[in-house]
Amino acid sequence: MPSLLKKSEWFKRMNANEINEKLKSGFPEAVVEFKADAVTEPYIVVRPESVRDIAKFLASDPELKFDYLMSLSGVDFNDGNIGVVYHLFSMEKRHRIVVKAKVSKENPEMPSVESVWKSANWHEREAFDLFGIVFKDHPDLRRILLPDDWEGYPLRKDYKVQEYYRGMKVPY
Amino acid sequence: MAELRTEEMVLNMGPQHPSTHGVLRVELVVDGEVVVDAVPHIGYLHRCFEKHAEAMNYQQIVPYCDRMDYLASMNNDHAYVLGVEKLLNIQVPERVEYIRVIMAELQRIASHLVAVGTYGLDIGAFTPFLFCFRDREMILDLFENVCGARLLYNYMWPGGLSHDLTPGFIEKTKAFIKHFRPTIKELNDLLSYNEIFVKRTANVGVLPADVAINYAASGPTLRGSGVKWDLRKDDPYSVYHKFDWDVVVGTGEVGTLGDCWDRYMVRVREMEQSLRIIEQALDTIPDGDVQAAIPKRIRPVAGEVYVRSETPRGELGYYIISDGGQKPFRVKARAPSFVNLSLLPEISRGYLIADLVAIIGSVDIVLGDVDR
Amino acid sequence: MHNFITQYLGTGFLGGLLSAVLPLLFILPYALVTIWLELKISAHMQDRVGPMRTGKWHGWAQPIADVTKLIQKEDIIPAAADKALYLLAPALVFTGAYAAYAAIPFSPAYIGADINLGIFYIVAVSAIVVLGILMAGWSSNNKWSLLGAMRTAAQLVSYEIPSSLAILAVVMVAGSFNLNDICAAQSGWFWNWFVFGKFPFLFITFIIYFIASLAETNRAPFDIPEAESELVAGYHTEYSGMRFAFFYLAEYGNMFVVAGVAAALFFGGWNSPFGVYLSGPVWGAFWMISKAMVLVFVQIWLRWTLPRFRVDQLMYLSWKILTPFALVNIFAVGLWVVLR
Numbered sequence: 001m002p003s004l005l006k007k008s009e010w011f012k013r014m015n016a017n018e019i020n021e022k023l024k025s026g027f028p029e030a031v032v033e034f035k036a037d038a039v040t041e042p043y044i045v046v047r048p049e050s051v052r053d054i055a056k057f058l059a060s061d062p063e064l065k066f067d068y069l070m071s072l073s074g075v076d077f078n079d080g081n082i083g084v085v086y087h088l089f090s091m092e093k094r095h096r097i098v099v100k101a102k103v104s105k106e107n108p109e110m111p112s113v114e115s116v117w118k119s120a121n122w123h124e125r126e127a128f129d130l131f132g133i134v135f136k137d138h139p140d141l142r143r144i145l146l147p148d149d150w151e152g153y154p155l156r157k158d159y160k161v162q163e164y165y166r167g168m169k170v171p172y
Numbered sequence: 173m174a175e176l177r178t179e180e181m182v183l184n185m186g187p188q189h190p191s192t193h194g195v196l197r198v199e200l201v202v203d204g205e206v207v208v209d210a211v212p213h214i215g216y217l218h219r220c221f222e223k224h225a226e227a228m229n230y231q232q233i234v235p236y237c238d239r240m241d242y243l244a245s246m247n248n249d250h251a252y253v254l255g256v257e258k259l260l261n262i263q264v265p266e267r268v269e270y271i272r273v274i275m276a277e278l279q280r281i282a283s284h285l286v287a288v289g290t291y292g293l294d295i296g297a298f299t300p301f302l303f304c305f306r307d308r309e310m311i312l313d314l315f316e317n318v319c320g321a322r323l324l325y326n327y328m329w330p331g332g333l334s335h336d337l338t339p340g341f342i343e344k345t346k347a348f349i350k351h352f353r354p355t356i357k358e359l360n361d362l363l364s365y366n367e368i369f370v371k372r373t374a375n376v377g378v379l380p381a382d383v384a385i386n387y388a389a390s391g392p393t394l395r396g397s398g399v400k401w402d403l404r405k406d407d408p409y410s411v412y413h414k415f416d417w418d419v420v421v422g423t424g425e426v427g428t429l430g431d432c433w434d435r436y437m438v439r440v441r442e443m444e445q446s447l448r449i450i451e452q453a454l455d456t457i458p459d460g461d462v463q464a465a466i467p468k469r470i471r472p473v474a475g476e477v478y479v480r481s482e483t484p485r486g487e488l489g490y491y492i493i494s495d496g497g498q499k500p501f502r503v504k505a506r507a508p509s510f511v512n513l514s515l516l517p518e519i520s521r522g523y524l525i526a527d528l529v530a531i532i533g534s535v536d537i538v539l540g541d542v543d544r
Numbered sequence: 545m546h547n548f549i550t551q552y553l554g555t556g557f558l559g560g561l562l563s564a565v566l567p568l569l570f571i572l573p574y575a576l577v578t579i580w581l582e583l584k585i586s587a588h589m590q591d592r593v594g595p596m597r598t599g600k601w602h603g604w605a606q607p608i609a610d611v612t613k614l615i616q617k618e619d620i621i622p623a624a625a626d627k628a629l630y631l632l633a634p635a636l637v638f639t640g641a642y643a644a645y646a647a648i649p650f651s652p653a654y655i656g657a658d659i660n661l662g663i664f665y666i667v668a669v670s671a672i673v674v675l676g677i678l679m680a681g682w683s684s685n686n687k688w689s690l691l692g693a694m695r696t697a698a699q700l701v702s703y704e705i706p707s708s709l710a711i712l713a714v715v716m717v718a719g720s721f722n723l724n725d726i727c728a729a730q731s732g733w734f735w736n737w738f739v740f741g742k743f744p745f746l747f748i749t750f751i752i753y754f755i756a757s758l759a760e761t762n763r764a765p766f767d768i769p770e771a772e773s774e775l776v777a778g779y780h781t782e783y784s785g786m787r788f789a790f791f792y793l794a795e796y797g798n799m800f801v802v803a804g805v806a807a808a809l810f811f812g813g814w815n816s817p818f819g820v821y822l823s824g825p826v827w828g829a830f831w832m833i834s835k836a837m838v839l840v841f842v843q844i845w846l847r848w849t850l851p852r853f854r855v856d857q858l859m860y861l862s863w864k865i866l867t868p869f870a871l872v873n874i875f876a877v878g879l880w881v882v883l884r
Contacts, residue, residue: 041476041477041478043476067385067386068385068388069388070388070478070480070487070489070506071478071489071491071504071506073491073502073504073506074504075493075502075504076502078501085491087478087489087491087506091385091399091401094406098478117386117388118383118386118387118388118514118515118518119386119387119388119389119511119514121514122510122511122513122514123511130220130222143215144214144215145214145215145218145220145543145544146215146218147215154220154223155220155222155223155226155502181687183687183688189776190776191774205691205855292851295851295852296764296765296767296850296851296852297849297850297851297852298586298590298848299586299589299590299848299849302590302591302592303590303591306591362849363851366850366851368765368850368851368852368853368857369851371853371854371857372851372852372853372854372857524854524855524856525691525774525775526768526774526852526854526855527854529774
């Protein structure tokens with residue numbers, strides 16, 4: 001069991017700026033953008049191809065220790081890009097950060113972080129299912145919520161629902 | 173002697189099976205009765221809440237949140253309205269938060285009663301199930317009294333509540349607490365410490381703490397592994413910080429830490445803590461209005477927020493992106509049951525089919541929450 | 545009664561038929577009453593009232609309505625089933641339960657077949673049930689049914705041993721396999737009953753027999769062959785209508801058989817608890833059925849109180865607890881009988 005800090009030690013947690021600096025020092029090329037003044041939550045945008053390396057770094061660095069992947073959401077940014085948003089949390093250090101990675105709609109490929117956080121397994125399948133993002137090296141990349149033979153990726157903004165699914169009319 | 177090799181059998185458990193708690197299908201590879209592998213297949217109840225949400229304005233989404241985890245609608249609404257309010261950057265009246273906490277905790281008890289009762293059913297004890305439902309019925313009566321609905325309430329709105337408390341609600345709730353406390357002991361006598369029940373659930377489905385965290389488990393599933401982690405205490409929201417209560421964790425007192433019995437017992441003990449919170453909230457509830465002055469049409473500034481709250485099943489997160497319009501750009505629900513269910517294969521290998529039933533029950537999934 | 549029948553109708557076809565049908569006339573009303581009792585008892589244990597409308601008075605007609613419904617239902621045979629075995633299985637299961645009634649002494653004047661090896665016959669004929677259940681599970685061609693049937697086979701075979709050993713202890717004390725003789729050996733006031741009179745030997749034997757008999761009837765906490773929450777309904781998952789009703793009837797029939805045997809072996813059978821008072825053929829039937837029904841009630845009581853065992857725990861209980869205890873017990877009883 002990881003040793004959890006007491007409330008009085010919470011001040012030790014890092015804020016988003018420090019996390020960003022730390023990440024930048026490790027991956028100078030990979031960090032694309034950092035928005036500290038974003039409304040409600042600061043986030044870091046990284047290059048999609050280095051997501052797994054960054055994930056490994058974030059999870060294993062003794063000062064960061066992001067061991068808890070709260071959520072992994074696919075997002076259609078509606079500018080020709082779709083992407084993945086990682087909400088990370090450290091059970092030990094009690095700090096959190098939002099990491100984003102954008103890929104083009106035409107070639108939505110990025111590495112899987114399943115090997116770092118097991119919870120990413122189903123989240124990535126869901127993002128694949130609803131957004132069509134292909135996660136490389138994912139152990140079991142199948143549709144999860146929709147039927148296996150469904151056409152299209154419903155949560156993309158340009159999604160057109162299919163006319164018929166196995167002889168049943170879909171739009172009602 | 174040459175080693176005998178027997179053929180493994182693939183067994184479909186569900187989607188219509190008495191103890192998968194809904195339309196979950198688990199593809200089992202069994203060797204005799206020993207589970208070699210278990211692959212959950214989900215999606216039978218998928219309604220694409222997230223797609224719906226993009227077509228609604230912020231208030232209209234609340235009823236959809238109700239329908240995700242239909243056993244804990246109040247908690248779902250609570251998380252969502254907290255998110256919208258954070259996005260709007262408004263402060264709701266204190267009375268609203270008190271009422272929300274009371275409702276959320278009553279809902280937690282109701283939900284845990286279903287979880288505990290059906291768990292007894294999974295193990296083969298029928299009677300505790302009906303005792304639990306009898307008490308849950310009283311909570312539903314309280315909800316009906318205050319908002320007219322018994323299951324899907326649409327009670328918490330961004331900026332406030334649909335109604336104030338009805339007259340007599342506080343007294344009725346106190347009467348319920350007075351009735352309910354002794355029945356927890358009754359439940360423990362009948363089920364929790366029953367020799368057969370302990371034998372069936374102790375040392376079964378052991379989930380070590382580090383695996384639980386790696387799988388991002390939350391709620392009683394995580395606490396059952398001994399991790400003292402409750403968002404109400406550790407990432408405080410609403411007015412939970414004003415109350416005096418304890419986080420319940422698994423102790424491994426009858427078996428291994430993190431087994432089914434621990435997860436079960438965390439739920440039972442949490443009900444007592446919820447009673448404590450409700451009692452304090454009822455005693456100190458301030459007067460005031462239950463609607464913050466917010467415009468009819470909500471237009472948050474462009475931005476995004478991830479709020480999480482502790483539902484009976486664990487961490488429910490809403491990731492809401494606003495583009496400044498009346499409708500959210502994207503709403504992602506991080507459902508606790510979805511994440512918790514994903515660790516089922518990890519903890520069910522090598523146990524018997526009968527144990528698998530116990531394990532599924534102890535993770536306490538609601539398929540409306542898993543499939544959304 | 546049996547003598548009466550044979551006297552007037554002879555031991556020919558007609559007499560034999562009437563003798564054979566008589567227990568059926570008992571089983572059917574008994575099963576209906578017990579189903580209703582189970583509905584009401586479980587309801588009241590669970591803070592409910594149970595059926596209240598059918599037949600006006602406390603829903604007394606509910607089992608009749610249930611049976612009527614079952615008779616009217618379509619008899620579904622799965623396409624992939626082994627048809628002959630599938631159709632035969634319920635009949636065989638019921639036969640096993642029914643045949644045992646022949647040797648149960650309902651009253652000093654009525655026992656279907658007053659054979660010298662009565663109790664031995666009951667043990668033997670009850671084993672047919674296993675065969676029927678195995679057939680049902682196998683022929684349904686359903687994996688859940690098959691698992692249920694396998695569990696049943698393992699369970700019944702295992703529990704036959706402690707229950708037979710327990711019965712043997714009583715036989716050693718009474719010195720007879722004939723149930724009528726065993727009952728007669730316990731005549732007098734209720735402290736002459738084996739369970740009290742031969743305390744503590746036969747009291748322990750009774751506990752062993754009762755636990756084993758629960759397992760033999762597939763009742764909770766040993767209902768793993770049909771464990772609803774695990775195996776859907778076990779071996780009778782695929783059955784519907786009348787055939788399902790047969791399994792149902794056989795289960796309730798079996799409950800009475802084991803309760804009746806326990807009553808005869810340990811509670812004096814048809815003996816009145818008050819010595820010569822309230823005894824006689826008719827009172828005898830009353831006492832026998834009452835004692836058995838009390839035990840049936842205990843079975844129902846346990847079912848609605850206890851959770852279910854797991855397969856391996858069930859086997860553990862049988863082979864590592866009940867069987868050794870029964871063996872030690874039989875040794876002790878034997879010693880006591882010899883030294884008496």
